[in-house]
């Protein structure tokens with residue numbers, strides 16, 4: 091049963107949505123299964139590869155087209171335990187890599203806030219993590235890839251071969267071809283634990299104060315921000331910073347017990363309102379009693395706090411939700427990010443998870459890569475229809491004014507004109523798009 | 539460490555089951571129809587920790603005369619294997635089989651007769667050695683015949699009964715026989731179907747099979763709620779059941 095050619099195997103469904111569950115679309119699903127018989131799908135319709143749909147907006151959707159799912163294409167091809175280079179098919183998840191590599195002393199070089207993403211997805215969005223200020227993006231560690239294009243040729247691309255296609259594919263939103271496999275350079279560690287410090291701050295100014303020294307001393311930094319409080323609590327949060335633990339095995343705490351929780355269905359929409367959001371933010375801020383806590387933590391709760399609740403996105407009910415992430419360059423007194431954050435808090439429609447972090451200078455090879463030096467802010471918005479869309483557009487204009495940019499993997503509303511302003515390399519990138527590939531995001535960018 | 543012979547090793551349920559054994563550093567002899575796919579599965583198991591992986595191409599599992607030879611070869615390669623798993627199976631097209639019985643016979647040969655032949659050979663070996671584990675993938679579809687897939691159901695039902703009898707015989711020789719009855723699993727076999735709430739991932743199913751083998755279980759419904767569903771289905775009186783559209 092080969093994936094792409096057998097048409098009796100294909101079906102049309104409205105069940106493959108993105109993580110934010112907006113928009114609702116119908117697509118034909120096909121599967122990539124084997125490297126040895128991988129063929130570019132034959133069809134009149136356009137094609138888009140899909141990982142685990144952990145992108146929030148429509149960059150992993152292809153309305154009325156074909157999604158080529160890699161969920162059944164999940165195998166390792168090689169692992170050099172001496173150099174830490176692992177070769178995996180695009181459907182391998184970051185969780186799979188940690189499972190295999192950590193016992194051998196290797197760790198992910200870069201990881202987003204969930205381990206349930208595929209290598210293909212991590213490359214196509216050139217994802218970043220808490221260590222961006224020292225390590226750069228995931229794409230910086232892709233040593234080689236195989237890319238299947240609609241001419242049915244497989245291109246081996248790397249920083250030395252087919253360089254431009256390589257650069258276009260990193261952060262290329264899946265538009266340059268289907269990534270079949272990739273070589274990832276892992277980093278060597280002593281254990282899966284982190285020596286962390288957790289510091290409460292009561293204002294954005296205090297955040298910047300702590301941030302100044304943290305970036306130099308800690309490889310991993312990130313902050314959670316209370317986005318429900320105004321007045322004297324405006325801009326309060328918790329700063330988290332950590333390094334790979336250098337402790338010996340015997341000194342480490344036990345692995346955390348894993349209790350998977352599942353959100354089995356969409357919550358009714360009344361469960362999320364201003365009150366619950368406020369309560370959550372209050373509880374989160376106050377769960378840490380003292381101003382400063384120091385402890386050794388396992389990577390799971392540190393990197394992937396949300397992964398404990400499977401399908402947590404369904405808390406937002408069937409209307410789904412918007413996620414938003416921007417980066418703005420640092421300026422005098424960090425006026426820009428403060429302004430953006432103020433607009434969000436005053437809108438009173440932000441939700442649980444606002445995250446603030448400073449990106450560093452490490453340059454990604456990716457042409458369309460999102461991270462750039464500056465402060466990045468990321469959060470969820472409950473879907474209140476027009477009102478939310480308007481707010482997102484206000485933020486978009488603000489960010490444009492501040493010479494910042496927005497992250498396609500978390501976008502549902504951006505206008506094409508802004509996208510073109512945010513990504514000046516776009517015309518260069520377009521040369522490498524595969525003519526048979528498209529996505530809902532891409533069409534939206536070209537039509538607005 | 540186990541020495542595992544796996545038939546139908548390219549099936550997704552096989553891959554997901556064997557992954558767990560590879561992490562225990564077990565050794566493998568993988569049998570399937572396609573060499574390149576077998577090599578992909580083998581490489582994955584090696585990266586995951588397998589001590590040794592051999593592959594063997596068998597184009598036609600219904601070439602019964604070759605069965606003994608294949609088992610002998612596996613035995614030689616792994617110097618006396620002690621675990622034997624069968625994963626392969628076809629779903630078939632019920633309508634086509636109703637009209638053309640030769641198609642139904644093909645399915646019965648693959649899903650039941652050829653498996654019974656392989657397992658019989660291995661049973662004799664394990665019985666003599668007074669140890670071993672046999673695990674075979676049957677299906678909940680074999681628990682009761684339904685109009686929509688009774689050829690497939692019969693092949694799996696026959697297989698379940700066969701394994702039940704064999705388990706009885708081998709219980710006196712310290713050999714465990716596990717009948718695996720998956721419900722709906724998201725694999726290439728069901729790739730064309732809408733995945734409802736009853737669907738489980740092959741990843742999950744593979745883990746449960748691994749645990750059941752290690753615990754020397756007899757029958758595994760996976761996910762376990764299928765035991766309840768099938769309990770009810772089996773107890774619907776025939777006079778009502780025959781009128782149901784299933």
Ligand SMILES: Cc1cc2nc3c(=O)[nH]c(=O)nc-3n(C[C@H](O)[C@H](O)[C@H](O)COP(=O)(O)OP(=O)(O)OC[C@H]3O[C@@H](n4cnc5c(N)ncnc54)[C@H](O)[C@@H]3O)c2cc1C
Pocket residue numbers: 109138139140141142143144145146149150160180181201202203204206207208209210211212213214215216217218219263264265267268269270396499529
């Ligand atoms: C809880 C949570 C936390 C997150 N935290 C972060 C974070 O900290 N940093 C960050 O950068 N991102 C973060 N994200 C976003 C997420 O990491 C990215 O959207 C990621 O790309 C999703 O990967 P996926 O496998 O689900 O791919 P999908 O979302 O399915 O697809 C993403 C893109 O990859 C393309 N693609 C997938 N497979 C292939 C392939 N084989 N070949 C070519 N193209 C392919 C698709 O076409 C699409 O354009 C987070 C998401 C969640 C849900």
Ligand SMILES: NC(=O)c1ccc[n+]([C@@H]2O[C@H](COP(=O)([O-])OP(=O)(O)OC[C@H]3O[C@@H](n4cnc5c(N)ncnc54)[C@H](OP(=O)(O)O)[C@@H]3O)[C@@H](O)[C@H]2O)c1
Pocket residue numbers: 091546547548549550551552570571572575598599625626627628629648675676677678719720721722723724725726727728
């Ligand atoms: N998926 C479900 O919902 C489900 C439910 C209950 C039981 N099962 C059973 O689970 C087992 C594994 O199936 P799967 O779900 O993992 O699907 P799969 O990945 O499609 O695997 C099917 C396997 O059967 C092999 N096969 C098909 N026809 C064959 C033939 N004529 N001769 C020899 N081998 C043949 C295939 O080999 P190639 O790779 O060479 O094609 C493949 O290895 C099967 O026995 C199936 O009946 C599945």
